[in-house]
Amino acid sequence: MIVGGFGDLGSERAYLRAETLTCVRTDGGVIEVPLDAYAVGEDGKVGVRGRLVSKQGALLAKALQAGFLTAFSKVFTQVPSTSFSNAATSGQVQFESMFTPQAAEAGFAGGVGGAMDKLADYYMKMAENTFPVLEVDAGRGIELIIN
Numbered sequence: 001m002i003v004g005g006f007g008d009l010g011s012e013r014a015y016l017r018a019e020t021l022t023c024v025r026t027d028g029g030v031i032e033v034p035l036d037a038y039a040v041g042e043d044g045k046v047g048v049r050g051r052l053v054s055k056q057g058a059l060l061a062k063a064l065q066a067g068f069l070t071a072f073s074k075v076f077t078q079v080p081s082t083s084f085s086n087a088a089t090s091g092q093v094q095f096e097s098m099f100t101p102q103a104a105e106a107g108f109a110g111g112v113g114g115a116m117d118k119l120a121d122y123y124m125k126m127a128e129n130t131f132p133v134l135e136v137d138a139g140r141g142i143e144l145i146i147n
Contacts, residue, residue, distance in 0.1 A: 001144075003039065007134030013047030014136050015039075018144055037144040048142055054132035063123035066116045 005016035016039035022032045041048040 001035070005039070007050060008047070009052060009132060009134065011047065012050055012052050012134065013041070013045070014050050014134055015047040016142070018146075035146065037146040039142045039144055041142060042140075048136050048140065050134040050136040052132055053135050055130055063120045063127065066120035066123060 001018055001022070002020045003016045004019050005014050007014045018035040018037035018039075020032055021035040022030060024030055038046060039048055040046055043049065
């Protein structure tokens with residue numbers, strides 16, 4: 001028997017309909033006829049109860065973690081400041097070096113933050129392209145109501 005159907009996420013049921021019935025005769029010949037029927041589950045209701053499987057929650061959690069790490073990396077960013085000195089009193093103009101260990105740490109944190117931002121975008125795109133699945137275990141007995 002060939003059965004077609006679709007899943008309904010709201011009711012968590014797979015609605016199945018029979019399409020063709022095929023029988024093999026004792027002489028090896030085949031009989032195939034169209035069949036108008038629908039499936040009923042063990043509970044007597046139309047459709048077969050299934051199990052909803054969705055991986056969107058896990059992907060959204062990973063996107064949230066990556067977003068948190070992006071924000072956390074911004075804690076270490078530094079803003080350079082310009083210092084001025086009075087050249088009249090000391091006679092020399094002072095300069096500050098922009099390459100310090102703190103600046104290197106800030107650059108590293110900024111790079112990690114950018115990577116985490118890209119990772120969060122990747123997980124969000126994956127979550128948008130992932131769709132839930134309704135699983136029905138194999139080998140379950142169902143009843144067909146023939147119209």
